[in-house]
Amino acid sequence: MVKRPSVTILVANLPAEKDRRVIRECLSLEAAGFDVTVIAPRGDKSLTILPGSDRTRLRPYPIVVYGSGVLSFAAEFFWSFMWITIRLLGEIFRGRAQAVQVCNPPDIYFPLALLVRALGRPWVFDHHDLSPEVYVSRGGSPNPVVSRLLVLFEKLTLRTATAVFATNESFKENAVRRGVAPEKVTVVRNGPAFAEIRGRDDDQERAEGPLRVVYLGVFGPQDNVEGSVLAAEELIALRGRDDWRMILAGDGETAAGLRKLSADRGLTDVVEFTGWLNGPEVDALLRDADVALQPDLPTRMNQLSTMAKTVEYLGRGVPVVAADLIETHATVGDAGLYVPTGTPAEFAEAVNTLLDDPALRERMRKVGQERFRDFLSWEHQATEYIAVWHRLLGTPGATPRIPAQRRPADATSPVDVP
Numbered sequence: 001m002v003k004r005p006s007v008t009i010l011v012a013n014l015p016a017e018k019d020r021r022v023i024r025e026c027l028s029l030e031a032a033g034f035d036v037t038v039i040a041p042r043g044d045k046s047l048t049i050l051p052g053s054d055r056t057r058l059r060p061y062p063i064v065v066y067g068s069g070v071l072s073f074a075a076e077f078f079w080s081f082m083w084i085t086i087r088l089l090g091e092i093f094r095g096r097a098q099a100v101q102v103c104n105p106p107d108i109y110f111p112l113a114l115l116v117r118a119l120g121r122p123w124v125f126d127h128h129d130l131s132p133e134v135y136v137s138r139g140g141s142p143n144p145v146v147s148r149l150l151v152l153f154e155k156l157t158l159r160t161a162t163a164v165f166a167t168n169e170s171f172k173e174n175a176v177r178r179g180v181a182p183e184k185v186t187v188v189r190n191g192p193a194f195a196e197i198r199g200r201d202d203d204q205e206r207a208e209g210p211l212r213v214v215y216l217g218v219f220g221p222q223d224n225v226e227g228s229v230l231a232a233e234e235l236i237a238l239r240g241r242d243d244w245r246m247i248l249a250g251d252g253e254t255a256a257g258l259r260k261l262s263a264d265r266g267l268t269d270v271v272e273f274t275g276w277l278n279g280p281e282v283d284a285l286l287r288d289a290d291v292a293l294q295p296d297l298p299t300r301m302n303q304l305s306t307m308a309k310t311v312e313y314l315g316r317g318v319p320v321v322a323a324d325l326i327e328t329h330a331t332v333g334d335a336g337l338y339v340p341t342g343t344p345a346e347f348a349e350a351v352n353t354l355l356d357d358p359a360l361r362e363r364m365r366k367v368g369q370e371r372f373r374d375f376l377s378w379e380h381q382a383t384e385y386i387a388v389w390h391r392l393l394g395t396p397g398a399t400p401r402i403p404a405q406r407r408p409a410d411a412t413s414p415v416d417v418p
Contacts (some may be wrong), residue, residue, distance in 0.1 A: 004035045005389075006035040007101060008091050008101070009025065009126075010100065010101065010102040010103065011103075012105070013106075014040065014041065014043075015031050015042065016043070016050055016060070017044060022103060023050065027056075027195055030054055032389070033264075035057075039059045041062075042060035042291060046275065059090070067292070073371075080106075081089070084112070088116075092371040094392055097116075099121055099393055100122070101165075102125055102126065104131060107157040108153060110157050113414060117162065122393065125157055125164045127166050136300070136301070137301045138220075139297050167187070167190055167305075168304075168330070172187055188384050190376070191219075191308065191376050191377060192315060210243050210244050211290045212290050214286065215247070215276075216286070217307070217308075217414070219251055219258060223252070226254070226257075227295040229246075229348035230344035237348075246270060247285065249282070291318070291319055292310075292320050294320055296323065296343065303326045310328060311331065314372045315368075317369040318368065319354055320324050320335060320364075321347060321350045334364065334367045335355065335364045335370055336364070338350075
């Protein structure tokens with residue numbers, strides 16, 4: 001029996017079963033004939049195989065330190081580095097880990113890259129977040145020393161990799177600016193598989209009830225969900241309260257403050273908070289949505305980032321209202337209505353325009369679904385992803401058809417990252 005080539009994936013910020021991108025990567029590797037092991041923080045203690053996979057092994061490690069400030073984050077990163085090193089050495093000694101993929105944040109694993117590459121094995125960096133920009137985006141007064149250190153760590157992480165996966169063209173340009181040769185960087189975007197989601201069909205009627213404006217994702221300081229709540233207040237001034245509702249689906253550290261803001265502004269009759277939704281609930285919400293909000297403001301991080309929630313919107317044919325950001329425009333195209341600066345008044349006016357124009361919404365719905373089907377869906381990304389592994393490990397054969405991920409009914413919302 002021919003032994004399969006093996007890849008070990010390292011994740012530090014989420015349990016493996018909650019990282020939607022990593023799950024799709026694992027399923028794609030399996031379908032292409034690879035064995036996969038994921039080293040990540042422990043989530044569900046009963047799991048030894050990645051849910052939905054046939055043979056992807058989980059090698060979790062315990063988490064006892066959770067970062068909330070610079071010092072506690074440093075302690076958390078040190079703890080994760082120690083455990084990932086132990087688990088990775090175990091995989092190497094077992095004869096696995098013929099190649100390694102590391103996912104950020106954080107950008108601290110470059111010493112392990114030097115070790116693995118000294119053993120003659122590929123080390124691939126899957127660039128999820130721009131860590132220096134994320135640090136600045138969280139508000140307050142960024143410490144310049146910390147900012148410079150994060151840039152240095154990012155540069156070392158990129159330069160020590162055999163190959164880099166970038167989530168969009170802006171991430172690729174960032175890697176090249178940090179000194180990576182362009183041919184070493186492959187764009188592999190975020191997003192679900194075409195067969196994984198359920199949008200509204202052309203002949204399917206929208207559910208009865210008021211017009212629905214939705215936001216789906218994390219409630220964090222950098223996500224500007226507050227702008228959505230304040231846009232609801234502005235929308236009342238434009239069209240009253242009777243024929244629409246705003247549904248904010250998700251959770252996060254600003255959730256309590258957003259609920260209070262809604263109550264203080266007298267918006268509880270038009271703004272609904274659902275908390276996290278499971279897979280079928282996400283499908284149902286977006287299938288009947290009329291307009292989707294991406295309230296992210298034009299910061300440097302947001303200009304260069306592709307929001308996972310926005311790809312989910314497009315896949316289900318929901319027109320998007322967003323600030324005119326570089327990568328948002330590249331992703332959404334004519335399926336979006338863009339505002340200059342992202343003030344609540346601008347968002348409200350754009351939403352109002354779409355709510356008043358069913359024909360425009362229908363045109364944008366079709367454009368969004370076509371962009372997702374022909375360009376953005378995971379099937380297209382998996383082809384590029386697997387081709388890199390075939391090249392690095394010298395494995396023969398064409399890339400097989402990539403199966404859609406089977407999302408369990410109790411899965412949490414897949415858009416828990418921007």
